[in-house]
Every structure is written in C-alpha cells, then in structure tokens.
Amino acid sequence: MQRSTGLFFGSFNPVHVGHMIIANYMATQTALDEVWMVVSPQNPFKKRQSLARDHDRLHLVRLAIGDxxxxxASAVEFDLPKPSYTIDTLAVLREQFPERTFSLIMGGDNLPTLPKWKNSDILLRDFDIHVYNRPGYELGELQDHPRVFVHDAPLMHLSATYIRQCLREGHSVRYLVPEAVAKELAVSGLYR
Known part of the structure; x- marks a missing residue:
C-alpha cells in the first residue's frame, strides 16, 4: 500500500511552533500518513542576508521534529536547479519514492496564485492539495476543485520575521520555537 505523503514547503527561517502545529495537524488529522517539511533553498525573491544558510535551517527543522x-525534514530542493519549481520537485520525488503518493500542503493565501505556478494544470490534475485556511484570505475558485481539500488547522499569529527580530534584539524566543530549536539558537547565535 502506498504511503500518502504531504509536502509542506517553506524557508523555515527559523522553524517555529506555528509551522509545527500545521505539520502535526496535517500528519495526524487528515488523510495523510506523514508530512515532509521541505526546506526551500534561497528564494530569488527573498533578500539573502535575512536567510540563514540552507543546512542551518534544515538542522533546525530536524531538531524541531525530533523523534x-x-x-x-527534506532537503530535496538543495540539489535541484534554482529557482526550484514545485512541479520539478514533485517529479524528482516521484522517481525517488515510487511507493509514495505525494500531496501539497499550502496556506489559503497561496491557493488563488496557484494558476500562475509552473505547470499548475498538471499539479491540479495529478496531486491532491491540502490547504489550511488563513484568516483574511479568500480561497478563490480553486477551493471547489476536486483535488483541493480545505482544513481548519489551528493557526498562530506568529512569523519567522518576528522571531528573527526578537533574537537580534536579545529577547527570549522561548515557547515561540520548539525547545530544541531555542537551545540551538542560543548556542549557535544564528540570526543575531
């Protein structure tokens, strides 16, 4: 039997409890068997100086996941051409893991932009898309698509930007990030 794997893409810069709540919800309260948190390499649209090195962010995600x-945690996009497109990542994963079916996990703010993605017609034809609602965002016409599943996952008003700001200013990030991540951030000095 094939395992149903949800792919939760993000820069996770750094990973925080909001990310972990969504990942855990999708892995335990939907039809998905598991969730892979795919750490995205440098996005060409994001400022480089605000982004920690790829492997540092991956390490923090692994710490957050623990056991x-x-x-x-997945680094599949680290070795793909930049910028990496979701459809290309899915093609690589399907080839590497033929025993799994892959689905996308995204916030409701991203769903209306999906038609602008590379090969969005193939994404919608071949892959389920699990969407977590985000307050203040309309899901648009794709919410009724047969491959789109909308979930009311518990959300936190928390951003990685805020956590980086706290770290730069020397404030505690306890309870904002998983405990193992907080310890690593304190020792490593990342984002300071």
Missing part, C-alpha cells in the same frame, strides 16, 4: 514518527 516525531510521522514528520520528516
């Missing part, structure tokens, strides 16, 4: 059995 949670149905969550996994």
């Amino acid at each position: 949670t059995p149905n969550l996994r």
Whole structure:
C-alpha cells in the first residue's frame, strides 16, 4: 500500500511552533500518513542576508521534529536547479519514492496564485492539495476543485520575521520555537 505523503514547503527561517502545529495537524488529522517539511533553498525573491544558510535551517527543522514518527525534514530542493519549481520537485520525488503518493500542503493565501505556478494544470490534475485556511484570505475558485481539500488547522499569529527580530534584539524566543530549536539558537547565535 502506498504511503500518502504531504509536502509542506517553506524557508523555515527559523522553524517555529506555528509551522509545527500545521505539520502535526496535517500528519495526524487528515488523510495523510506523514508530512515532509521541505526546506526551500534561497528564494530569488527573498533578500539573502535575512536567510540563514540552507543546512542551518534544515538542522533546525530536524531538531524541531525530533523523534516525531510521522514528520520528516527534506532537503530535496538543495540539489535541484534554482529557482526550484514545485512541479520539478514533485517529479524528482516521484522517481525517488515510487511507493509514495505525494500531496501539497499550502496556506489559503497561496491557493488563488496557484494558476500562475509552473505547470499548475498538471499539479491540479495529478496531486491532491491540502490547504489550511488563513484568516483574511479568500480561497478563490480553486477551493471547489476536486483535488483541493480545505482544513481548519489551528493557526498562530506568529512569523519567522518576528522571531528573527526578537533574537537580534536579545529577547527570549522561548515557547515561540520548539525547545530544541531555542537551545540551538542560543548556542549557535544564528540570526543575531
């Protein structure tokens, strides 16, 4: 039987409890068997200086996941051409893991922009898309698509930008990031 794997893409700069709540919700309260948190390499539209090195962010995601059995960190995009497109990443994963079916996980703010993505017609034809509602965002006409599943996952008003600001200003990020991540940030000095 094929395992149903949800792909939760993000820069996770750094990973925080809001990310982990969504990942855990999708892995335990939907039809998905597991969730892979795919750490995205440098996005050409984001400022480089605000982004920690790829492997540092991956390390923090691994620490956040710990021994949670149905969550996994993935660096699949690190070796792909930049910028990496979701459809290309999915093609690589399907080839590497033919025993799995892959789905996308995205926020409701991204769903209306999906038609602008590379090969969005193939994405919608071949992959389920699990959407977590985000307050203040209309889902648009794709919310009724047969491959789109909308979930009311618990959300936090928390951003990685805010956490980086706290770290720069020497404020505590306890309870904002998983405990293992907080310890690593304190020791490493990342984002200071």
